[in-house]
Amino acid sequence: MLAKGLCAIGACFAVSIGALGGGIGMGIGGKGAFESIARQPEVAGDVRTLLFIVLAFIETLTIYGLLIAFMLFGKIGAI
Amino acid sequence: MYEHVVTQWIIILILALITIPATKNMKVVPRGLQNAWEAIVQWALDFFGGALTEDVAKKWAPLLATFFLFILTSNYLGLLPGAGTISGFVPPTADWNITVTLALIVFFAVHIAGVAENGGLGYLKHFVSPNPAFLPLNLLEEIAHPLSLTIRLFGNIFGHEMIVGFLVLLAPFFIPMPLVALGVLTGLIQALVFTILAASYIASATGEGH
Numbered sequence: 001m002l003a004k005g006l007c008a009i010g011a012c013f014a015v016s017i018g019a020l021g022g023g024i025g026m027g028i029g030g031k032g033a034f035e036s037i038a039r040q041p042e043v044a045g046d047v048r049t050l051l052f053i054v055l056a057f058i059e060t061l062t063i064y065g066l067l068i069a070f071m072l073f074g075k076i077g078a079i
Numbered sequence: 080m081y082e083h084v085v086t087q088w089i090i091i092l093i094l095a096l097i098t099i100p101a102t103k104n105m106k107v108v109p110r111g112l113q114n115a116w117e118a119i120v121q122w123a124l125d126f127f128g129g130a131l132t133e134d135v136a137k138k139w140a141p142l143l144a145t146f147f148l149f150i151l152t153s154n155y156l157g158l159l160p161g162a163g164t165i166s167g168f169v170p171p172t173a174d175w176n177i178t179v180t181l182a183l184i185v186f187f188a189v190h191i192a193g194v195a196e197n198g199g200l201g202y203l204k205h206f207v208s209p210n211p212a213f214l215p216l217n218l219l220e221e222i223a224h225p226l227s228l229t230i231r232l233f234g235n236i237f238g239h240e241m242i243v244g245f246l247v248l249l250a251p252f253f254i255p256m257p258l259v260a261l262g263v264l265t266g267l268i269q270a271l272v273f274t275i276l277a278a279s280y281i282a283s284a285t286g287e288g289h
Contacts, residue, residue: 055268063235065232070238
């Protein structure tokens, strides 16, 4: 019973802390993109492409947390 | 049990049904379906070949365009009515066996491209550039790149399926709609990012990364 509870709490923390760091990082990246497009609108196409790539990199780390949560969630029934 | 394999056959059928009529009796001035397909293929070749040099881009552009079209079709199949992990047919990229296969194709393509462009010894030399102390980092990158490609694609699509599946069980008709709309954006971005990263890895292996 203790193991099931710990699995549940671990799953919650995995998603939350992963999403926290990811959100802050994406906010900082978006800020840089907005400011650079506002400064120089000709580079909007290149900056937009680079922004999507950077956001996908950061989102990967959040997805790692989500996958750990799924695995722990599946372990709850098996224990 | 074999839904992923059967859905992959459906994707092959869809892409073939669009491509074969578009490339039959090709005219110099395109009209109709050939025009639309040429626009899509030209956009893909320009976008993904922008990171590579001319001759390398010509050699590897078909693989990159195929990655993009396959992953895009596969992600969007999960948004049709009747799809879902809980009951119904499954988009193949929601299974990590298939995404690890795509990442392994990228892995071998990177090594083959490096050896084809620079020769065996030149390619091994790029592992110890700019400094021999970089060797463990470069070796670790070789493992980390395909792993992150798999988990990124699998996590995004499988997570979307799981969340939409739960919401459909909880609050049926209107609540999952914004998430399905987000799935349209996510599917496009994940296909784009997978292919851009594959192009960037090939570019760095053939010596354009500097």
